[in-house]
């Protein structure tokens with residue numbers, strides 16, 4: 001069978017790229033071995049333009065965020081599934097120091113389209129130092145997205161074996177292809193073709209789910225942890241960051257860490273109901289990694305989405321398709337060339 005694109009890895013990177021290429025009239029098939037711990041499968045799917053201790057408006061936020069809701073709505077129509085919602089996000093200011101940090105920046109123009117500060121009481125949460133209301137936020141139900149892709153898009157549900165790829169003849173088993181794109185998430189650390197160039201840092205993240213009554217479910221809350229309403233009184237709480245960790249087992253230590261941070265944010269009792277983990281594909285400079293293999297010009301990579309795949313991948317796969325199709329250069333910050 002002849003295909004234009006063979007894509008290895010059916011997480012959000014591989015699937016969004018496949019959708020983009022098919023939209024441009026190409027044939028594209030995804031190889032995916034399906035794994036419940038894959039990063040996309042366990043991700044909270046949050047979309048948040050104001051991040052970190054210093055209230056950073058993230059890199060390229062003005063390009064990533066404004067069009068996300070309409071982009072995902074288009075995909076929902078195409079895949080006949082629901083998986084994205086715009087949702088208010090409230091960052092609960094933790095203490096006087098954090099409040100001062102925010103107030104010293106509040107006047108800056110760049111924040112006006114992304115957030116505003118208010119004093120408000122929210123049942124079940126400790127809001128004595130104020131709340132930052134973040135705009136253009138939302139959440140993706142990443143599992144529903146993956147299931148919809150598996151159902152509707154060309155897929156080979158199998159492990160891709162690097163040792164039998166014939167990259168000269170551009171053949172893999174019964175497929176011949178024009179281009180091959182690797183999107184294996186953190187498992188790219190096992191990719192023998194990119195071993196010498198790609199520096200993916202597997203970054204383990206753990207999540208707990210709790211039952212807690214009374215907290216209003218109309219917003220996502222951020223503090224020492226995020227809490228995200230799943231269903232009535234069920235909440236997802238996360239997450240941790242541990243670099244160079246590839247164990248797919250959640251740990252008691254990280255559960256305790258999450259619970260200790262949770263208790264600083266919520267004021268109501270809760271019951272722990274679930275605990276799991278996944279491995280993010282991060283990079284040394286925290287930027288995605290896209291590009292062509294330095295020696296094999298039909299071989300590409302899309303990786304390094306870190307903790308922001310839902311926000312960044314839609315634009316990046318469009319840029320990747322422009323690059324593969326028309327040779328339009330990738331932004332230097334994401335180009336694999338920076339590591340070669």
Ligand SMILES: Cc1cc2nc3c(=O)[nH]c(=O)nc-3n(C[C@H](O)[C@H](O)[C@H](O)COP(=O)(O)OP(=O)(O)OC[C@H]3O[C@@H](n4cnc5c(N)ncnc54)[C@H](O)[C@@H]3O)c2cc1C
Pocket residue numbers: 008009010011012013014031032033034035038039040041042043044045046047158159160161183184185186187188204205206207238239240277278279280281302303304305306307308309310311
């Ligand atoms: C706890 C946690 C919370 C997160 N929260 C958020 C969040 O709120 N917002 C956000 O935007 N991001 C979040 N992320 C990050 C996000 O999940 C990742 O950036 C994103 O999922 C990476 O997608 P990917 O497609 O590159 O990789 P993956 O999702 O890891 O997909 C790679 C796929 O390739 C397959 N594969 C690998 N090797 C092979 C092979 N040889 N043959 C066949 N298949 C193969 C794997 O099975 C997998 O299905 C979170 C991650 C974690 C772990």
